[in-house]
Amino acid sequence: MTAALLGGLGALITPSAAQAANLLSNPGFESGTLSDWSCTGNTGSVVSNPVHGGTKALAGAASATDNARCSQTVSVQPNTAYTLSAWVRGNYVHLGVVGGAATWTPSASGYTQLTVSFTTGASQRTAEVYLHGWYGQGTYHADDLSLDGPGGGDDGEAPTTPSSPRVTGTSTTSVSLAWNASTDNVGVTGYDVHRDGALATSVTGTAATVTGLTAGTEYRFTIRAKDRAGNVSPHSPAVTATTDETGGEDPRFVQAAPYLYLGWGNPPSPAEVVNTTGVKWFTMAFILAQNGCNPAWDSQRPLTGGVDESTIQAIRAAGGDIVPSIGGWSGNKLGPNCSSAEALAGAYQKVIDAYDLKAIDVDIENTDEFENAVVQDRILGALKIVKQNNPGLRTILTFPTLNTGPNSWGNRLIERAHALDADIDNFTIMPFNFGGGADMYGSTVKATHGLKNKLMSAFGWNEAQAYAHIGISGMNDSSDTGEVTTPQIWTQIRDWANSHDIGRLAFWSVNRDRPNWEFTSITAGFTG
Template sequence: MTKFSMHFSAATVALAMMAAGCATNATEDSTNAEDNVASTSDSLLAVRAGAPYLYMGWGNPPSPQTVMNATGVKWFTMAFILSSGGCNPAWDGSRPLSGSADANAISQIRSAGGDIVPSFGGWSGNKLGPNCSSASALAGAYQKVINAYGLKAIDIDIENTDEFENNTVQDRILGALKIVKQNNAGITTIVTFGTSKTGPTAPGNRLIERSKALGANIDIFTIMPFDFGSGNIYNDTVAASEGLKNKLKSTFGWSDATAYSHMGISGMNGLSDQQEMTTVDTWTRIRDWSKGKGLARLAFWAVNRDRGCAGGGVVSNCSGIAQSNWAFSKVTAGF
């Protein structure tokens, strides 16, 4: 997965689902799924929300209020919560939960009527999953962040090989998320992971299967369809998403509509690390497809890069293509 994206590799955004959405079973049809959506409590996240990634530790981070005012986007996925040593969470493993640039950005977002979902993990850095000794300890680390910000959702970006391809750590993460669901009524749990062009890879398939076996009750499974050898981002994103849908159906016994309602897409705007191209028009088509299918989450990496720089290559503070500032955020706000 992506190295340029630092912690994020194919990352999200994000979100949501009611507790009832997770309890669906094989007999539920699309009408029931729609009824579940309609009954969502106001205390939970919106059924659909676009939440692009914002990273305060890299890429000349913009003022979130500037982006909100220009685009109408309300939610951001904040990256990344890592280990600051052992099982202790911190932004980038170094910035504290209170008094940091991240905490200040969250205050700005909320004062402007928005909200955030923090992302734990990503590609690089010291992860909590391998450092926490048990599922309960890891759940405690997640809980510190939930308590610090009064969160409605958390995203676990599980892509580093120490987490994604380590069966013990995969199970620890899923066990921790099960505990989080039990201890925080109404919280939305999201897992974000890489994909092939036809759907989840072997570790992704295992993650889905084990989430059922362990009763983790994950709300949203989000794939990162980039840096995966794409020659056509739109077609390959749709194909990968359909592969995810089919895996969720076969694992959980869900209908198409229910499977879609537990899915998300997290792309990479402009040029990816592999020079794959996602234009504003392509992202608009992906948004429209996602919205039409009833997906729960749409994100991209990252707001920091949502500025034009045609010919600039793959860099941290612009997309590498010609675009107006915040164009991808504006499209995502329409999700």
């Protein structure tokens, strides 16, 4: 194996000794993402259990048609010895380097360390290391990988200093920043944002939002660029920002936004609904995928130039506004069709730019998005990116629930939102379809209590903070399973929501609320 890597000169040259350094980026997946790793067929995800060290590990979902291969390419020195190791768990887990050594374990019920050594060729400058399971053998786990040896020998050049740092937005608890890109002889891989001398966040683009700040407080920020070899630029010039004062305008995100769907049910005149009921927001359904990672209404109608854009204009002319619902139960969705968080963020950005939006809602349901760990993380990553790139934008996640609160997939979604620092403004549950005859008021309150408790546990919020991040999206009249929510019950739910200062109230749908817009009028009385 060594001779193959060294080629014809292998017998004449003595490999240099490796130095103690881990060349892999994100080796323990503690970033909470697959950053710097590439996994085939969206088979990789980051999990919090089981782990070997730290709090995160890789899960590779091997199937009958995909061995869940995850790889990373690093810079190396020619004619140099390296040692690759990983802690793995599962059946037929393989570890190796392309063109070099490999090893595997037939079965590891607990974490077992795999190790291989290899020597680079005389002119080799990169090495691709990989892990994979085996077809039909189920999910494997890996953690705490290490590639021990000296980094790419010729890259001792640091990136240039990020220039023109600037404040692009503030709130009571956050500051949004932007800067001009750095350059590097090989390539810039990311930026570290420092707050008052300490690392606050790391991003791959030229904008970031630092959260968790205190109202009415001045902060000082600098930015440093970094490359794959670990070279880091000098700090940028400092920029200062003061968070907004508490008081005055309500800093909370409060939205009463019943669904309006132009693809079904003789859609009503939105201006008539606004003028009759006083409602100011509509959740407008549904943005889906068209021809890959391209957003379109119902996968068919373009974002601009059609009935959807003219409807939005009519709503705004009447004094209202819209939040688009991206996803839903059925249809061809953006989450599975976009290949990465960055690509998905680009699709979301097209929607934001088309309508100059103040908020977006991702309705994450069914097995293709909600019950898919990779897609969950992709959606959260994309929402984090657009939040950073659009200061002031509000982000909403809408998802199903049990009558006791989030199910295991809902719990995971919340935990990952915290781990990825996605900065979601509102977690909206859909408390219905529990079964015919359910107590819709009692079940809704019970489910919302469960969500509140999960948010407090995951984020460390108090009750008031948790409620402020909660939304309820009900179903007027009869649900899919025959439950009945009457106007009287919906009024009870609205009043309970107001008394607990939750952040959002919606229902499906205005199209079904005829002839008097009774549920819409009740919803318009939601004040948070």
